[in-house]
Amino acid sequence: MSIVKRNHEEQVFVNRESELEELERAFNSTKAGRGVTVFLEGEAGVGKTALFDHFSERLGPHGARILRGRCLYKDDVEPYMPFIDALEPKKTGPVMRDCLPVGLIGLRMEEEKEESPDIPVGLFNTKDADSRILDSGNVEQERERMFNSVRSSISNLAHSKPVVFFIDDLQWADRASLQLLHYIARHVRQAKVMLVCAFRPEELSLEEGEHGLLDIFRRMNEEKLSTTIRVNRMGRESISAIVQGMLEAEDIPDTFINKVYSESEGNPYFVVEVIKSLCEEGVIDPTSHVWSTMRDIEKLSLPGGLMDIVSRRVAKxxxxxxxxxxxxxxxxxxxxxxxxxxxxxxxxxxxxxxxxxxxxxxxxxxxxxxxxxxxxxxxxxxxxxxxxxxSRSRARVMHKKIGELIEQECSDRLGEVVYILARHFHAGQIWEKGFKYSLMAGESAQSLFAFDEAQKYYLQSVECLERLGNDFSGGRNGVMQEKALLYLRLGELAYGSGRFLGAIEFHKSALELSKKLGDRGLEAEASCRIGLAKSQKGDYKDAEKDLDRALDIFTEENQHLSMALANRGLGYCHWRAGELDDALAHYAAAVESAQDAGDSHLLGTMYIDIGNVHNHRGDFENGLKYYNMAIEELEQVKDYSEIARAYNNIGDVHIQMEKWDTAIEYLDKSVQSAKKIH
Structure with a gap:
């Protein structure tokens, strides 16, 4: 069977019956309420998108809802772009308006852990550190809540009819989108949702380190969350059918078909572009069936690859x-x-x-x-x-002008275009605006837990400041101040991702700048964060020095919340070093400062820490006392993640005391609290 499909996009579809059958089997599982994820793997131009288009046409009678998301090549990296693209209310209708997560869909950005999965990030600003720097689960809890909102949005659409969600060019997706995809694939296995993702394997080895898609791909395979359909190049017969369909002729010389097949190596997009190019050059007259007048086919010069074809067409x-x-x-x-x-x-x-x-x-x-x-x-x-x-000069001038035009056009909704403006003003070398919008883009990405993208934009902000130098509106000291704050943000991101060495280096850069500025507050903040990062690496003695230095300054300036954080860090170091009395002394000082600051959340999490120390030394009575005090404080702020942790620890104490029924009771309370997180 050979099918040739031509429309204004010149999509060509030939002999993909086996791939279609695999997709249809997957869809049948979806209709039965068993969500599936299918990867379409194939090189550029091999026909992955055309395959999905033909598959989606076949689904018409079944009433499937088709969602399409795109990943863009080297454009402004907007976190979660394929999901925003597919789920915007204007595309999916009013059913979406009440279930879309604020800040991700519709409002559109308005305003990987190597280890230690309980380390938070992004929940305190660079000047007024809050209690969450050592809290467990806050970021994961908030990110999961947002991810679950997107998952619910898609699942809700599937109540009336199956949803088929296609993401094209997944190799260009940002890491946050890949993490969200993994989450959705894991949580729609009991829903009528089919995820289809096309990607180019040749693009996965083009960046430093491991490509993010390879990591997600491996994890999903290990969890048996996905299947892969390999879309291969075509044989000579299929290439012949494409050429005949395009030229609407059947009597095409075998020598020409052989030449095209040999040069294209079976890549259908290459074939389509070659035929277009030859027609435009007048080598082939598609209205004529007389091939004898054509130049010697064997000596015919064809482009050497996809880029060569396109270059020849553009050059004309x-x-x-x-x-x-x-x-x-x-x-x-x-x-x-x-x-x-x-x-x-x-x-x-x-x-x-x-x-x-x-x-x-x-x-x-x-x-x-x-x-x-x-x-x-x-x-x-x-x-x-x-x-x-x-040329570099022409590109710079164009980006500058385009950035200014978009800024004017979108002056009342700049939050929607910060990623675009960051790219244009950076490429246009308008460094002050490049700094402004790169910073905004980084903050937006961080607020959406897109940490890799946030790091990219913060580093771009640093570059803009360095390019500005004394031309910055805040002068030389202003540049150093902003760079120090950016390094604190970058360190925070690295810390929250479990990259403690990176966190230490970024915070050291902030510390160096704070000393040049004579800013004692910044110096203490950087020292505190260096100490906290070192403590997570197990360098407890080194960490104590940095935390002590920070605590001295915080105490001089009477910063109760920061004093609490530094003492809490010192308590953690002494606890892990087995110095339990010193640990309790620092935790007691931290509690006093947190009470002065009136921070119930910090108090609750520190009471868990103190309970852990008592539990460690076998003092179960005091351990239980502090866990219950923690629950009382945490219920005021409804932090169910930490409440679940406290109940779990109470259950653990009763297991050690061999009080099995009581242990089960509290472990069940832990489960019930965890269920309230969403």
């Missing part, structure tokens, strides 16, 4: 058309007509005429959108070829 364009494509490539994979027109300062009718020609040539596609007239490049290679052809 006139200057005006190239200029339009150059500006579009600088805007991004997707571009709005009004931004493009204003960037080019071009007559509307004239620009539309050229865009129509580019659509006819299958270089760009008009996207359906309620937000305005939006276009995208037909294939990522087209944009890549055009953008890579820009």
């Amino acid at each position: 364009l006139d200057y005006k058309t190239k200029k339009i494509l150059m500006h579009a490539s600088a805007i991004g994979s997707h571009f709005e007509f009004k931004i493009l027109q204003r960037a080019l300062e071009m007559d509307e009718e004239e620009l539309l005429d050229v865009l129509d020609q580019l659509i006819e040539m299958h270089l760009i596609i008009e996207e359906p959108s309620k937000d305005g007239e939006v276009f995208r490049f037909d294939h990522v290679q087209i944009r890549q070829v055009v953008y890579d052809g820009l």
